[in-house]
Amino acid sequence: MLKVAVVNLGCPKNEVDAEKLVHLLIEAGFELLAEVDQAEVIIVNTCAFIQPAVEEAIETILSLAEYKKSAYCQALVVGGCLPQRYGSGILKEIPEIDLLFGADGFAQIPAAIKNFVGKQPQKFNLVHQLCDLDYSEINPLLQTISPPQAFSYLKIAEGCDNRCSYCMIPMIKGKQQSIPIETLISQAQKMVSGGVREINVIAQDITAYGRDLKEQPTLCNLLTELLQISNLGRLRLLYAYPYRISNDLIELIAAENQLCNYLDIPIQHISDPILKLMGRRDTSKDIRLTLEALKTKVPGIFLRSTVMVGFPGESETDFARLLGFVEEGFFDYLGAFSYWPEDGSTAAKFPHQVPDTIKDERLQAVLDAQRQVTEKRLRAKIGSRERVLIEGLSLESDLLLQGRCDFQAPEIDGLTYITEVDSDIAPGTLVDADIYDAHEFDLFAKVIR
Numbered sequence: 001m002l003k004v005a006v007v008n009l010g011c012p013k014n015e016v017d018a019e020k021l022v023h024l025l026i027e028a029g030f031e032l033l034a035e036v037d038q039a040e041v042i043i044v045n046t047c048a049f050i051q052p053a054v055e056e057a058i059e060t061i062l063s064l065a066e067y068k069k070s071a072y073c074q075a076l077v078v079g080g081c082l083p084q085r086y087g088s089g090i091l092k093e094i095p096e097i098d099l100l101f102g103a104d105g106f107a108q109i110p111a112a113i114k115n116f117v118g119k120q121p122q123k124f125n126l127v128h129q130l131c132d133l134d135y136s137e138i139n140p141l142l143q144t145i146s147p148p149q150a151f152s153y154l155k156i157a158e159g160c161d162n163r164c165s166y167c168m169i170p171m172i173k174g175k176q177q178s179i180p181i182e183t184l185i186s187q188a189q190k191m192v193s194g195g196v197r198e199i200n201v202i203a204q205d206i207t208a209y210g211r212d213l214k215e216q217p218t219l220c221n222l223l224t225e226l227l228q229i230s231n232l233g234r235l236r237l238l239y240a241y242p243y244r245i246s247n248d249l250i251e252l253i254a255a256e257n258q259l260c261n262y263l264d265i266p267i268q269h270i271s272d273p274i275l276k277l278m279g280r281r282d283t284s285k286d287i288r289l290t291l292e293a294l295k296t297k298v299p300g301i302f303l304r305s306t307v308m309v310g311f312p313g314e315s316e317t318d319f320a321r322l323l324g325f326v327e328e329g330f331f332d333y334l335g336a337f338s339y340w341p342e343d344g345s346t347a348a349k350f351p352h353q354v355p356d357t358i359k360d361e362r363l364q365a366v367l368d369a370q371r372q373v374t375e376k377r378l379r380a381k382i383g384s385r386e387r388v389l390i391e392g393l394s395l396e397s398d399l400l401l402q403g404r405c406d407f408q409a410p411e412i413d414g415l416t417y418i419t420e421v422d423s424d425i426a427p428g429t430l431v432d433a434d435i436y437d438a439h440e441f442d443l444f445a446k447v448i449r
């Protein structure tokens, strides 16, 4: 039985891929180790969406390559976005790598590793061309990474059909391939029967779900079916393209208690000339109308977004519009990034690139403005009664339980700490709790008996 360790880098979408890979390896008879030091095979699932992620991936690979000098490690396997973006040249650049795989074709990996280890070692390259990417092998999976968690991610599509001028994802992941509803229901049922109470629905653009499938189901069709699963605690929607947020979707969020009053809507910018250069489909008016409809029809909804500062051609006026929009407080949480000219992207060739010093100043101004908005919004929660999903003992202290309200997404927003620890409350339980304090991004609460 070969001992394997999987190191995952990047976003929740990559976490789902790593889980899929682990499941396939266990099915193929590999023993999964939590640590790399005694692994005979080390697999790194990389992210290469932006340059800092590429650098992190290369540093991680080089540090893990050191284990090949030990008696244990016989194969270093690298997969995911980095090989899909840069191809087999990586094998020459980092000769310690033995096997490459790309964005798809996971089912071939266990056999390829077995062939490599113990037989005549010959480097493998399983990276497919973009036009050949095939995600149809995505099967219902069990939660295999232990310990089981109260939440999980359900990836409903791979790839993206949008063509934002700064983004390499369509060049890495290919065109959108939605996963059929029956497969997703089966996968979600297995998650829930394995103890998951909160399912987070993800894709590059969840609002485009189903457009590539024969029957063209919509996101609302899928959600309506998912909501029928018994014992499902709640569903959360991440990564919605504002242009495609329909009235039906807003009304569904308003009507269904199990759909979190929460939506992650990456808008990227608010100034029309910049939105146009970015290749985004919305205008600032569209975005405002969508956000106002959400805030009106779903009172109390929490909205998260992502914006980019310093896009080529971003003038003082464009930036003032963005900063003013953030100060208006539409978003309760916001991720902000400086634009980075990604090799191979359309925007990298645009004139009027913004100097780094100005990008840094603008980024800081946006982050400062948002911090005030978020703090105010969270402080307004003091005195309210909320449903909290208990995740277990706090990582900070055994005297605290940690959980999340429905307006706190896992791994990105803050936590709710339960300060009267009760050993009766098992991870995965949904409890009512009174919020009595807020500190930066976290809340403190007492459970109601």
Ligand code: SF4
Pocket (backbone or CB within 6 Å): 160, 161, 162, 163, 164, 167, 168, 169, 170, 204, 205, 241
């Ligand atoms: S919607 Fe735009 S930014 Fe998001 S993955 Fe697709 S192309 Fe990239």
